[in-house]
Amino acid sequence: MVDEPSGSLPTGSALARKLDHHVRLNGDERATLDRCLGRSVRRLAARTALVEEGSTPSEMQVLLSGWACRYSQQPDGRRRIVAFYIPGDICDFDVFLMTAIDQSIASIGPALVAGLDRGAINELALTQPRTSQGLWWESLVSAAIQRAWTINVGHRSAKQRIAHLxxxxxxxxxxxxxxxxxxxxxxxxxxxxxxxxxxxxIHTNRALQEIRTLGLIALQDQRLDILHETALADLGRFNPAYLQIRSAQPPGPKSMIPIAV
Incomplete structure (x- = not known):
């Protein structure tokens, strides 16, 4: 793990682009968000821990580039992944509310991660109402994704689960x-x-081969090509409504209550 120089974050972060689906940030709000994200930046190698189960982090982790996963290691050595994180995702909304983290988070490939401490969260909550409201929306979407994953694993075949994912x-x-x-x-x-x-x-390999054979995807050299989006969505019973994809709306009169007190 390597600490990046302060302010090394490029402008136009993926998090700002995500928030644009909930609220429309102006130039000053984007600059403030990027400045907060640039205060504490780490570069991680592949398969490196961001947060260890049982630890008490002092910062909320925001993925700037690369992928990560949240997982639980079972007593028999098996791993259960409960979330994937992509650029712009906040990995641990609950960090300031829990006495200890209940699951580990690790990079999948090389990754760049920003840490938002209590001061940064309070600055955004108190001075940037639209950014604050966007972060609140993102916490709701994160919870919705978890519910969708529960349904996916519990009520679909192997091929359907993978298609949905x-x-x-x-x-x-x-x-x-x-x-x-x-x-x-x-x-x-x-x-x-x-x-x-x-x-x-074995089931995963077989299901992926069946999806390929149907001509729905191409998966090679760490690139995914969806060749027939509607057919793949039908196979996985995928409805993106829970991701709250919408045009940014003017914010309401209230912003998110500061969470890092």
Whole structure:
């Protein structure tokens, strides 16, 4: 893990692009958000811990580039992934409310991560109402994603689970401008997909081959191409409504209550 120089974050962060789906930030608000994100930046190698289970971090982690996952290591050594994080995602909304983190978070490939401490959160909450409201929306979307994952793992076949996961990740990447002509970076291994979908490696390999054979995706060299988006969504019973993709609306009269007291 390498600390980056203060202010090393480029302007136009993925988090700001995500918030634009909830509130429309002006130039000053974007600059303030980028300044807060640039105060504490770390560069991580692949498969490196951001947060360890049982630890008490002093900062909220925001993924600036790369991918990460949240997981629980079972007593028998098996890993269960409960979330994937892409650029612009806040990895641990609950960091200031819990006495200790209940699951670990680790990078999947090389990643750049910003830390928002209590001071930065309070600055945004008290002085930037639209940014604050956008962060509140993002916390609700994060909870909605968890509910969707619960349904996906509990009520669908292996092929449907994987199709749903691919659709969700592709849609989330598109929301931050990281899909080009249906193609996007995809650093997940089959083991990652299996651990996220509650499947064995054998079932995951077989299901991916079936989806490929249907001509719905191409997956090679850490790139995912969705060839027939509607058909893949139908297969996975994917409805993106829970991701709250919408045009930014004027904020209401109240901003998010400061959470880092």
């Amino acid at each position: 691919l659709c969700e990740l592709h849609t989330r990447l598109a929301m931050v401008g990281m899909v080009d002509g249906g193609s996007c970076d995809f650093p997940l291994t089959q083991a990652d997909i299996a651990d996220a979908c509650g499947l064995t490696s």
